[in-house]
Amino acid sequence: MGPPTSAAVVLLAFCISAISFLLPTGEAAQNLLEVVYQGCSSTTFPKNGGFDQTLTSLFSTLTSQASQSRFYKTSAGSGDHAISALFQCRGDLSNGDCSDCVKRLPEEANRLCGPTTAARVQLQGCYLQYTAGDPNQVSGTELLYSKCASSRVTDSTFLQMRQAAFSDVQNGIQGGSGFYTVDDGGVYALGQCEGDLSISDCGVCLKSAFREIENRCGGVKSGQVYLSRCYATYAYYPDGGAGGYGNYGAGGGSSGHAQQTGKTVAIVVGGAALLFFVFVCLCFVRSLWKKHDDY
Structure with a gap:
C-alpha cells in the first residue's frame, strides 16, 4: 500500500478535529464553578491605602497553592493593613479541578463583593474567605x-x-x-x-x-x-x-434526578452519533486509500 492521497490526509485530519469537538467538555467540572452564595462586609477598604495590592498578592498566593492542596490559609500585610485569607476545595476534587475552581474565586470575589474588608464566596466546588483584622472573631458555628x-x-x-x-x-x-x-x-x-x-x-x-x-x-x-x-x-x-x-x-x-436522567440520555445518544460518525469517516478514508492503490 502506497502513501495516502492528499484528499485522504485532509479527510482524516477533519475527522480527528470533528471527533475532538464532539467529545464531552467537562460539564461536571463546570458545575463546580457555580456560585452558591456570597457574604460581603458592609465596609470597604479606604482608597489609596495599599489594601488592593495586599489583596492581589494574597489571591496570587492562594491560586498558586491550589494545585498542591485542597486547603490553604495565609496572611499578608501587617498592623492595620493585615489581611487573612484561605481557600478550601471539596474533599473529593482532583488537584486539577481544585486549581480550576480556586482560580475562579478572586474574579467572583471582585465581581460580587468589590473592595470590602471581608468576604466569603462559596462555589459548588470551593470557597474563598478573607478578612482584614482578626479572623477568629467570628464563631465557628455562625x-x-x-x-x-x-x-x-x-x-x-x-x-x-x-x-x-x-x-x-x-x-x-x-x-x-x-x-x-x-x-x-x-x-x-x-x-x-x-x-x-x-x-x-x-x-x-x-x-x-x-x-x-x-x-x-x-x-x-x-x-x-x-x-x-x-x-x-x-x-x-x-x-x-x-x-x-x-x-x-x-x-x-x-429536579436533580430528572436532570441526571436527561444527561444520561444525552450522553448515550451523543455517543451513538459519535460512533456512527467515526464509522463513516473510516469508510471514506478506506475508500480513498483503496482508490489510490488501484491506480
Whole structure:
C-alpha cells in the first residue's frame, strides 16, 4: 500500500478535529464553578491605602497553592493593613479541578463583593474567605447561608434514612479527613469542615449544621447549611442519579434526578452519533486509500 492521497490526509485530519469537538467538555467540572452564595462586609477598604495590592498578592498566593492542596490559609500585610485569607476545595476534587475552581474565586470575589474588608464566596466546588483584622472573631458555628428545596418527600421512612446518613457522616468524619460523604438508601449526604479544625471541633460543628438542616428544611428533598467553619448538604434520589461529584442538595432536589436522567440520555445518544460518525469517516478514508492503490 502506497502513501495516502492528499484528499485522504485532509479527510482524516477533519475527522480527528470533528471527533475532538464532539467529545464531552467537562460539564461536571463546570458545575463546580457555580456560585452558591456570597457574604460581603458592609465596609470597604479606604482608597489609596495599599489594601488592593495586599489583596492581589494574597489571591496570587492562594491560586498558586491550589494545585498542591485542597486547603490553604495565609496572611499578608501587617498592623492595620493585615489581611487573612484561605481557600478550601471539596474533599473529593482532583488537584486539577481544585486549581480550576480556586482560580475562579478572586474574579467572583471582585465581581460580587468589590473592595470590602471581608468576604466569603462559596462555589459548588470551593470557597474563598478573607478578612482584614482578626479572623477568629467570628464563631465557628455562625450560620452563613441555608437553602431548602420546596418539594417534600412522601416516603414515610425518609426522615429515618436521612438521620442515618447524617450519623454516618458524623462517624466518618472521625477518621480525620474533615470531609465525608455517604449514600444511605438514596439519601446522599456530605459534610466538610475547615481544613485546620480539630476532629472534635469538626464533629461539634457538623452536629450543629445537621441540626440546622433538620430545623430549617424538615422533610423536603434536599437542603444545605453553611456555617462559618463547616457545612453540610443532602439530597434524596430514591432511584439513584447523584451524578459526578454528587449533587448533595446543590440543585434544590426537586429536579436533580430528572436532570441526571436527561444527561444520561444525552450522553448515550451523543455517543451513538459519535460512533456512527467515526464509522463513516473510516469508510471514506478506506475508500480513498483503496482508490489510490488501484491506480
